[in-house]
Amino acid sequence: MLIFLTLIDSDDGKETFICIYEKYKDLMFREALSILRNEADAEDAVQEAFFAIAKNISKISDPECPKTRSFVVIIVKRKALNILKKRHPDAEFIDEINSESEAEDGHDLDSLLERWLYKLPDKYRDVLLLKYHFGYSLKEISEIMNISLSNAQKIDQRAKAKLREIARDEGYDI
Amino acid sequence: MKAMTFEDHLSIAAARVADHIADSVPNEDGCKHEFSERFEQNMQEFIDNWGRKKKHPIIRKILLIAAAILLAFGILMASNSEIRAAVTGWFKELYCNFTVFRYHGYSEPEVPDSWELPKYELTWVPEEYELKDRIEHTYFALDVYVNSEQEMLTLEYLYGDDGGAAFIDTQKAKMEKVLVGDTEAEFYRQEGIASNTLVWQDQEGFLFIVDGFEDLDTLIRIAENVQLKE
DSSP states (O other): OBSOOOOOOSSTTHHHHHHHHHHHHHHHHHHHHHHHOOHHHHHHHHHHHHHHHHHTGGGOOOTTSHHHHHHHHHHHHHHHHHHHHHHSTTOTHHHHOOOOOOOOOOOSHHHHHHHHHHHSOHHHHHHHHHHHTSOOOHHHHHHHTTOOHHHHHHHHHHHHHHHHHHHHHTTOOO | OOOOOHHHHHHHHHHHHHHHHHHHSOOGGGOOOOOOHHHHHHHHHHHHTTTTSOOOOHHHHHHHHHHHHHHHHHHHHHTGGGOOOSSOEEEEEEETTEEEEEEEOSSOOOOOTTOOOOOEEESOOOTTOEEEEEEEOSSEEEEEEEOTTOOEEEEEEEEOOTTOEEEEEOTTEEEEEEEETTEEEEEEEESSSSOEEEEEEOTTSEEEEEEESSOHHHHHHHHTTEEEOO
16 A cells, blocks of 8 residues: 555445454354365455455345355355465466355256356356356456456356356257 | 346356355354454454545545655655665665655765656556546656546656655555566555555666555556556
């Protein structure tokens, strides 16, 4: 920070933030620890996640709802993976981590896309979730994920291209 | 009825995946953790300071930055006779919460009448940033870019004459050595919602500072696109 710049500019969202902080900090720590296996690093990830949440607090209307719960989990996992990547800069596997599918079988397009989303690397899926479910712009996503805007744009495009590729492999044209 | 697009279906699928994520993590009550004192302090301070700092209009920010730089020049030029380093260049010192880059040289500042500060410019900045203002002084220049969210991105460069100094608030910053092209640089990553800073010097005695709300890779790319204006 050169000389000084402002942080949060108004009281708006402070109560919401405190509510999220009190409710989810332990859960977020646990999620970060499961990735980092180091308590100090996990706390750093939680802290980074809360700073990102604070910056986007205006988009959170209900701290208690499942949408907020999944949002904080996605953010803290992303921050933890960023720290892990920093600790192991040559470990390409970090970008390729996939979560286990929890999608139910179904043959309508929504169900298929749900299943295919789980086949994407977490980083790709997170960008699509943040954009299409949580309603963040790519600029906001780039800030949340500590990546450049152009990188976020690339991931968004590649993620959708990958979804189409997976669909083609399964005999669908989307 | 309007047909659903691919994006519409993707939104539905994304919502379902997000719901699974929410369901897959344990109940909050089942994972209590005693956070470190450092963490608790940082977060408490962050919450306590929420809303305290009022937003300055951009122009006021620019003027405050310029005033701080001018003040630094004035103070250090006045005390110049006491500064006599064995070698010439920009040196780093810690002062209160600031890291100060100060120029130490052999000679009294002698600037020929015809001397003009070279004009450096950024030939690449991230989308959405536009040049808002430029402040120029005998020994330094500051280009200020602003995006639609009123976030500032600045390029500052200072010519190395005795007394030149730049202050960076590094109280909560983590520093790492990086490269801008082939040149060693220092990257100050701020905790929380504050801008990051990249600092390096060239062989001609200039200190360059790029500061903005961008990540390391982006700031390096910006820095690598600092070029002398023809």
